[in-house]
Amino acid sequence: MGLLNIFKRKKIEGIDNTMYLTLRDERRISKENNKIIKYYERMKARKNVPEEEYLTQMRDPNNVVEFENLHTYFFTDVGTVKSVNGVSFDVPQGKIVGIVGESGCGKSVTSLSLMQLVQAPTGQIVEGSIRYKANDGKCYEITKVPRDKMLKIRGKDISMIFQEPMTSLNPVFRIGEQMDEVVLLHEDGMTPESAKKRSIEMLRLVGIAMPEKIYSKYPHELSGGMRQRVMIAMALSCNPRLIIADEPTTALDVTIQAQILELLREIKEKINGSIMLITHDLGVIAEMADLVVVMYAGRIIEKGTVREIFHSPKHPYTIGLMKSKPSGKTTDDRLFSIKGQVPNPINMPDHCYFYNRCDRAMEVCLGEYPKLIQFSPTHFAACYLYDESRLSGDDLAKE
Amino acid sequence: MEKAKIDNDYILEVKNLKKYYPVSRFSISKNRAYVKAVDDISFKIKRGTTMGLVGESGCGKTTAGRSILRLHDITGGQVVFDGKDLSKISPGKLRRMRPQMQMIFQDPYSSLSPRMPVGEIIGEAVREHRIVPKSQYRSYILKVMRDCGLQPQYFYRYPHEFSGGQRQRISIARAVALNPKFIVCDEPLSALDVSIQAQIINLMKDLQEQYGYTYLFISHDLSVVEYISDTIGVMYLGSMMEMGDKKRIFENPMHPYTKALLSAVPISDPDVKMNRIILSGDIPSPVNPPSGCKFRTRCQSCMEVCARKVPKLKEYEEGHMVACHLYSQD
Numbered sequence A: 001m002g003l004l005n006i007f008k009r010k011k012i013e014g015i016d017n018t019m020y021l022t023l024r025d026e027r028r029i030s031k032e033n034n035k036i037i038k039y040y041e042r043m044k045a046r047k048n049v050p051e052e053e054y055l056t057q058m059r060d061p062n063n064v065v066e067f068e069n070l071h072t073y074f075f076t077d078v079g080t081v082k083s084v085n086g087v088s089f090d091v092p093q094g095k096i097v098g099i100v101g102e103s104g105c106g107k108s109v110t111s112l113s114l115m116q117l118v119q120a121p122t123g124q125i126v127e128g129s130i131r132y133k134a135n136d137g138k139c140y141e142i143t144k145v146p147r148d149k150m151l152k153i154r155g156k157d158i159s160m161i162f163q164e165p166m167t168s169l170n171p172v173f174r175i176g177e178q179m180d181e182v183v184l185l186h187e188d189g190m191t192p193e194s195a196k197k198r199s200i201e202m203l204r205l206v207g208i209a210m211p212e213k214i215y216s217k218y219p220h221e222l223s224g225g226m227r228q229r230v231m232i233a234m235a236l237s238c239n240p241r242l243i244i245a246d247e248p249t250t251a252l253d254v255t256i257q258a259q260i261l262e263l264l265r266e267i268k269e270k271i272n273g274s275i276m277l278i279t280h281d282l283g284v285i286a287e288m289a290d291l292v293v294v295m296y297a298g299r300i301i302e303k304g305t306v307r308e309i310f311h312s313p314k315h316p317y318t319i320g321l322m323k324s325k326p327s328g329k330t331t332d333d334r335l336f337s338i339k340g341q342v343p344n345p346i347n348m349p350d351h352c353y354f355y356n357r358c359d360r361a362m363e364v365c366l367g368e369y370p371k372l373i374q375f376s377p378t379h380f381a382a383c384y385l386y387d388e389s390r391l392s393g394d395d396l397a398k399e
Numbered sequence B: 001m002e003k004a005k006i007d008n009d010y011i012l013e014v015k016n017l018k019k020y021y022p023v024s025r026f027s028i029s030k031n032r033a034y035v036k037a038v039d040d041i042s043f044k045i046k047r048g049t050t051m052g053l054v055g056e057s058g059c060g061k062t063t064a065g066r067s068i069l070r071l072h073d074i075t076g077g078q079v080v081f082d083g084k085d086l087s088k089i090s091p092g093k094l095r096r097m098r099p100q101m102q103m104i105f106q107d108p109y110s111s112l113s114p115r116m117p118v119g120e121i122i123g124e125a126v127r128e129h130r131i132v133p134k135s136q137y138r139s140y141i142l143k144v145m146r147d148c149g150l151q152p153q154y155f156y157r158y159p160h161e162f163s164g165g166q167r168q169r170i171s172i173a174r175a176v177a178l179n180p181k182f183i184v185c186d187e188p189l190s191a192l193d194v195s196i197q198a199q200i201i202n203l204m205k206d207l208q209e210q211y212g213y214t215y216l217f218i219s220h221d222l223s224v225v226e227y228i229s230d231t232i233g234v235m236y237l238g239s240m241m242e243m244g245d246k247k248r249i250f251e252n253p254m255h256p257y258t259k260a261l262l263s264a265v266p267i268s269d270p271d272v273k274m275n276r277i278i279l280s281g282d283i284p285s286p287v288n289p290p291s292g293c294k295f296r297t298r299c300q301s302c303m304e305v306c307a308r309k310v311p312k313l314k315e316y317e318e319g320h321m322v323a324c325h326l327y328s329q330d
Ligand SMILES: Nc1ncnc2c1ncn2[C@@H]1O[C@H](COP(=O)(O)OP(=O)(O)OP(=O)(O)O)[C@@H](O)[C@H]1O
Pocket: B021, B022, B035, B036, B037, B055, B056, B057, B058, B059, B060, B061, B062, B063, B064, B220, B286
């Protein structure tokens, strides 16, 4: 994207290192932002875009989604928040990919980018690509798909389950009405009767005992676990190939969480789809995921198969996370804890973002942001500890 | 006045505690219905130890904690704190005892006043209760802040400038500043990230070691409860289902609900596959709980007697009590 370079050159001086802004600064930022935002909004609103412009090829035909160097920024009045700052990973067909990280590290924004649901106009995908293979065999470059076309893809091929089901269900409509609507919108040749039949069938599929009764209830009449089931039923009603589950069990009790996770696993088998599972609970990841992506402050710091991540974590942050969760085996008097906190998202340092909290930080870590080092065909981590070309003899000796 | 028996080993003794909330006045039935949020629970906590209280959402954990501190009236029962029966002492005396019993809340965002600087949040009650002489006030607050991992320059800053973990430190400092003996911690970690949770757990443990606090630690995260507690109580729909030493509960859970709860915890090891007990359905409404054993609608071992008789909480091995008909009730 050539355009980004123009913005880069105009990088707003003085903002990146200060916390407190004057009103003049704010006005200047806001003016710059408006220019940038307008450009992106115009691109998305275009009508009758020829398909060639947004059709593409997958790098690997076994993947459903490929994120490549994705950058999603929020152009706020106090500065640019680089919520997703160069993220690349694949979601293979039939697999569960778990995304972990602290709150605010960009997990949700990554998945919202795929749905083109990032809060516009402040939030924009500014660089990178998201390739998506749809049911019809076509591959879409999501970052270029115009809005009208995206409506069709979203909900039919990709479904999303959110953390708090109450916010995504409309409180004034009955469950059934909302479910039918989704089916009617996305499936051609559906009548109201056949839509109702499909909805009830889906409610039964997610283990609701009396689907007809639930069909005519309002969302507030259901418990949290029931609402989450309804959300899943709704997400499944159009045979999606990809389900994005953003903290689907965080608001639920462990016993209900166990029910929902079991359900998601069953469903995945049934529809032979893929799941992007976002959570901050390492236990949930260990149980559900085939592949794991660990994010920190908008970047991927480590990725690999679930065994690689849990049995031989490489990045000090991943290692710290594993150690800081108490388990039955913890015998020490004190838990391992990662000191400090995530840096301010507006003033990200130029070096490794984890530097201020890292217990193994070295001098080279103050250099440019560490590259991803490969450990196996699937396992990568971004850390100087493993960058042999950059390590001095002393550092290697410490290793 | 019957003198409550002083057992110095136990700082807190809860006997048959009940707290019922009336269901809305517009209810159709003539008999007033009640939510039995806490329905006859009894337990004791030894001085300087931690009791973990676990159970599903709505089972009455918070209500139990608030009732013990007398943050609201109770429907029945007795709370003996440090040898004094709290239901019998005068309001003035209760007020004077307040500093000794503190509470830390789940949500560090709403529990701190946004208009007060940190120093004032921590110090307000210290002045009110004259915990230290005026001349030492400032150095005392700064010491408390240091104990809780807060830097002295935060004294004049406002809560909104802090992250969730730091705010939780501030609420801990506020409780600790009053020099309490007993602290109810109501899900103090659930709004925090894993890496920050570990910092707060360590802080709480350090403070306990240093000052000998007694904690009632409410949580639904069993791995945290296992780590921090000495004894554990498992609640379901307002009743205590199982209670005992941590080791006993985790190594030999006896109640079917405890077993299900323990098996539901996801394990951070992809190679360990649990033989999971999946409970069907949701927790029933506490307005109209099932007869007999409250857990029977979700219990896989339910028997005929379970619907007829309420199982009594009985001790089956030393320091391990269970309420279930699977075990002899005589
Ligand atoms: N002020 C109130 N008026 C009426 N009912 C109440 C009130 N406070 C709590 N309840 C009810 O009492 C029961 C127990 O509530 P409590 O808040 O103690 O649960 P909890 O175990 O702390 O749950 P959670 O894990 O969700 O915090 C619930 O059914 C709740 O709806």
